[in-house]
Amino acid sequence: MGSIVDQQKGIWQFSANGDGKSPAYIDYFEQVAAIFNLIHKTQREAIEQAANMITTAMTNENSILHIFGTGHSHMLAEELFYRAGGFANVNAMLETGLMLHEGAAKSTALERLHGYAPKILDRYGVRSGEVLIIASNSGINPVPVEMARTAHERGLSTIAITSLKHSRSMESRDHMGQKLFDVADLTIDNCCEFGDASVSIDGLPYPIGPLSSLAGILILNGTMCQVAENLIAQGVIPPTYVSSNIGVGDEVASKWVEVFRGRIKHL
Numbered sequence: 057m058g059s060i061v062d063q064q065k066g067i068w069q070f071s072a073n074g075d076g077k078s079p080a081y082i083d084y085f086e087q088v089a090a091i092f093n094l095i096h097k098t099q100r101e102a103i104e105q106a107a108n109m110i111t112t113a114m115t116n117e118n119s120i121l122h123i124f125g126t127g128h129s130h131m132l133a134e135e136l137f138y139r140a141g142g143f144a145n146v147n148a149m150l151e152t153g154l155m156l157h158e159g160a161a162k163s164t165a166l167e168r169l170h171g172y173a174p175k176i177l178d179r180y181g182v183r184s185g186e187v188l189i190i191a192s193n194s195g196i197n198p199v200p201v202e203m204a205r206t207a208h209e210r211g212l213s214t215i216a217i218t219s220l221k222h223s224r225s226m227e228s229r230d231h232m233g234q235k236l237f238d239v240a241d242l243t244i245d246n247c248c249e250f251g252d253a254s255v256s257i258d259g260l261p262y263p264i265g266p267l268s269s270l271a272g273i274l275i276l277n278g279t280m281c282q283v284a285e286n287l288i289a290q291g292v293i294p295p296t297y298v299s300s301n302i303g304v305g306d307e308v309a310s311k312w313v314e315v316f317r318g319r320i321k322h323l
Contacts, residue, residue, distance in 0.1 A: 080257055084265040087254040091267050092274055094247045102244045103275060106189075106215050107282035109242065113187045113213065114145070114283065115292060120319050122182055122212070123276075124149040125191035126167045126199055127156065132191040132217065132272045136280065137322070140299035143280060144312035147320045151176050154199065166199070168229055173202035177210065180321055184211025189276070192216070193252055193268040195223040195236030202230070204239040216240035217272050219248040244279075246271040 078086070113119045123133045123146065130150060137148035152158050153166050166172060176199075182188065188207045192200035195218035204214045216236045220243070228235045237243040248268045255265035287294045295312050299305050317323045 080255055080265075083255050087265060087267060088270055091247050091254075091271055095245075095271060095274060098247065099244055099275065102242060103279050104282065105242055106244060106279050107286055109213050109215065110187050110279070110283045111286040111290075113185060114287060114294065115290065116185055118319065119186055120145050120147045120183075120316070121187055121189070122147045122149060122180065123189040123191070124151075124176070124200070124203055126151075126154040126197070127163055128266075128269060129191040129193060129200075129272070130155045131269055132189075132276060135273050136276055138297065138309075140297055140305070142297055143283075144295035144297055145316055145320075147180060148322060149176060149180050150322055167197045168199070170198045170202065170231055173199050174206045176203070177206055181319060182207065182210060182212055187213045187215065189215045189217065190236060190240065191218070191272055192236050193219050193222060193246065193248060194226060195219070196226050196228045196230070198230045200236050201228070201232075201234055201239060204236055205234070208239065208241070214240045214242070216243040217246055217275055218243060219250075219252070219268065220245045222248065222250045222252070225250050244275050246275065
């Protein structure tokens with residue numbers, strides 16, 4: 057078992073083979089269960105603070121929650137966007153050059169490019185007083201770091217989702233030597249190990265089984281559930297989607313698309 061499972065007993069229990077050795081997929085399941093448990097134990101205060109920040113912003117009229125990530129972290133932006141059971145006033149910043157489908161190597165190179173983040177912010181109509189979530193497992197590359205720094209300069213509050221263990225183990229590539237957790241207003245640690253991958257297999261030179269996407273999705277959806285409860289407690293009903301594959305789904309989606317189309321780029 058890897059170090060996360062060594063530190064935290066999993067929420068679930070899985071059966072080993074007759075020889076006492078767990079199959080690799082069971083090892084991975086245990087890693088996922090353990091990191092979920094570790095986030096639950098160590099990040100509750102940060103998640104509640106994030107939910108309070110977002111709640112405060114969303115009580116302002118026409119406020120939008122922005123979310124950004126590069127590489128595989130862009131999936132976290134998509135997770136909150138136009139999603140059944142999700143908020144309709146979420147703006148996913150999907151800069152295609154920083155995603156993988158236009159070239160994985162290109163995405164890596166662009167993430168290390170200084171001066172790119174302000175140009176992205178220019179295209180998404182952010183406003184002072186809003187919140188921007190930035191996901192980056194390593195938190196050391198210029199684009200996510202500059203994104204947090206520039207957003208702060210423009211009056212937004214910033215929330216980072218990152219691996220503190222990984223980030224603290226590496227030198228920053230930012231020209232000011234900062235890392236994402238240095239410049240964000242609030243950091244939620246995804247609790248991932250250095251390098252993200254979690255399962256070691258005999259014969260493979262490096263571990264496999266990354267965890268940061270699952271950890272980030274848990275953090276995000278848990279946070280937004282708390283935001284919803286906070287808003288309802290204040291008498292505010294948040295705009296939410298339902299599945300387009302149930303009876304009222306298309307009607308609900310059409311209503312919110314019409315409301316938010318002018319502020320959310322990818323609707």
